[in-house]
Amino acid sequence: MPPDFSERLLRGLYSALLVVLAPVTVYHLIWRGFRQPAYFQRWNERYGFYGVEPRQTPVWVHAVSVGEVNAAAPLINALLARDPARRLLVTTITPTGSERVRALWGNRVEHVYLPYDLSGAVRRFLAHFRPGIGLIVETELWPNLLFCCRDAGIPTAIVNARLSARSLRGYRVLRPLVGRALRTVDTVATQSSDDGRRFVKLGALRERVFDTGNLKYDITIDEAAVAALSAEFVARAGTRPVWIAASTHPGEEAIVIDLHRRLRTRWPDLLLIWAPRHPERFRGAAQLAVEAGWRVATRAMTTWPDAGDDVFVLDTLGELGAFFACADVAFVGGSLQDIGGHNLLEPAAVGVPVVTGPHLQNFTDIARQLGKAGALRIGADADAVHEHLAQLLGDADARAAMAEAGRALVEAGRGALQRTLALIEDDLPAPDTTTARIRSAPFGV
Structure with missing residues (x-):
């Protein structure tokens, strides 16, 4: 469904505000860089510029930092095991998240920083990597990112989705915009029914929200x-x-x-x-x-x-x-x-x-x-x-x-991994193996 006038107006106001605030992102990177020098590196990625030719990456997973990378590890490992030849992109925001990605998977996955939620930067990111599906871990609700995925025909899922009561209150000002962005998401796989109810309250479509449990229970221990x-x-x-x-x-x-x-x-x-x-x-x-x-x-x-x-x-x-x-x-x-x-x-x-x-x-x-x-x-x-x-x-x-x-x-508590894979199975590009499609029933709100 094409965006209506109110969506275009909200997105325009939001994007204009981000453009005005864009210089603040530079100051933020410099300030963080004095505390953690890795923030001085790879600025081009944070604005959607890449020094190599565009390349298709069928599966893209976004995990903001170390905790989210660890939570997503069972899912990423399962995706790699299903098709070792599949090209997989993992984005983070923090350098520690980047280091954790490299420690866990080395060159088996590609890593870049997710760009700031500027429309141009997001569009450049999506055009460069051309993902077939976007899997967003826990609570990364960036409006332009979700809208641009919808506009580019890229299905998205929020996996291991978590939304606390305090976070829900924190979205109060941006709720009209975030709610519309959430309605573009194909699947919201939540950690609990309480998280699911809060996502629906924020704006997610009830029929697309499923209580799959917490991926952290599917931790693998050597x-x-x-x-x-x-x-x-x-x-x-x-x-x-x-x-x-x-x-x-x-x-x-x-x-x-x-x-x-x-x-x-x-x-x-x-x-x-x-x-x-x-x-x-x-x-x-x-x-x-x-x-x-x-x-x-x-x-x-x-x-x-x-x-x-x-x-x-x-x-x-x-x-x-x-x-x-x-x-x-x-x-x-x-x-x-x-x-x-x-x-x-x-x-x-x-x-x-x-x-x-x-x-x-x-x-x-x-x-x-x-x-x-x-x-x-x-x-x-x-x-x-x-x-x-x-x-x-x-x-x-x-x-x-x-x-x-x-x-x-x-x-x-194990089992969230298989339930999550079953939910996203139809949107995963050309897997070598198949997972039985067992969808848990949507919870009532």
Whole structure:
């Protein structure tokens, strides 16, 4: 259906505003570049310019950063396995997302940054890669991107779709435009029925929204590799209690220092594995630990901690999942600040009890299921988190029960991958193998 006058008006106003604000994107790249130098590179891609000849890429997956890349990994692996010769494009927005794509798939996929949502940049991107289908991971609702895909005849699906109540409120100003853009999407495969209802409320067509479950449950674990890494860790660090603080944000760093100090009054040889969320904080976290009076090792510099180290900073990308298995208990950050939390299933999948703060709006359904299964403890504040960590470090039976519950929940939650593949099967270009088309019934709203 061609765009009507109101759509053209809304798109015109939105696009004009973006053009006016375009210089801000340059300042943003420069500002981020001083913190993470990779932002100084590949600017041409962010505006839809490429220094090579146009080439067709039948399948395109967009995952904004590391978390979304990890969530999409089961789907991308399945697409590659179905047709190893298929050309597949993965776009991200952040350099850390780009690095994660390269770490997981190397040259098996092509990677560029998704351009800013400027009409011209988006059209150049689509004309250059000519995707046969666009798979957008979780919550990347860029109006011009969706409209331009519709105009170019490219079917789109939002997979592992997530929309929190707060995000829905955040779209209040742009809701008339975003709602129209959502109605161009062929399939919305949501993590939960609650997410589905919110997508419909925002503007998605009810008959195109399906509750497929969360792809994060379909995580694949190399048990042998994890066991080997854990054994080497113990051989180097010694047999002693270990906790991990994962995906922490700057506002949580002082809390981590305080938690470690308090826990070490009871377990003097306690080792902290510390994995800050953002690479630019790797060095800062290590410095904070040194200033606290502790001996610090880092993955990049020393590879392993030894028996005399108090803190081990995991300053590499892509290894967090395996290092969870080296800890007796895990704290997952982004939850003691109003960030919304991070992936709680990674530690649960390798059998590690999980402790988190109260701000979990990005993982409401997962947190609810883990809590109901007895695999998660939520602290209302830093003191409560300390109490949970201390209780678990001192109770091996409680840790074992939580570990078993977490593993069982992850195993029971699998299936989103096959349901998602079944939904998009008809739009996938010329696969070598076929997947039975089993569409889950649309939920009622």
